Amino acid sequence: MATDFQKSVWKALSRIPKGSVTTYGAIAAYLGTGAVRAVGTAVGKNPDAPQIPCHRVVRANGRVGNYSGPGGIAAKIALLQEEGVVIEAGRVVDFPNRFYRYTS
Secondary structure, X not given: OOOHHHHHHHHHHXXXXXXXEEEHHHHHHHHOOOOHHHHHXXXXXXXXXXXXXXXXXXXXXXXXXXXXXXXXXXXXXXXXXXXXXXXXXXXXXXXXXXXXXXXX
């Protein structure tokens, strides 16, 4: 059974537009918590990937990171590329301009 925290993370994931990416830290800040690792755990437990787009969450340095959805990292990269995000050497190209900033 999902916790309220996990549900809040998954709701935040749903706000990330196609063609954009965000970070675990940005989600934590949006939710008003410093629990970045807990956000990462909740993202990894997303039961509805890729419909709830956890593939749009990357590391703070722009690297793609892991993906627990079907197909693993290769599937994450493919999903991002289908949305127009260019990945080179495991990193989001033009990361600052692809970065989604949450607003209230």
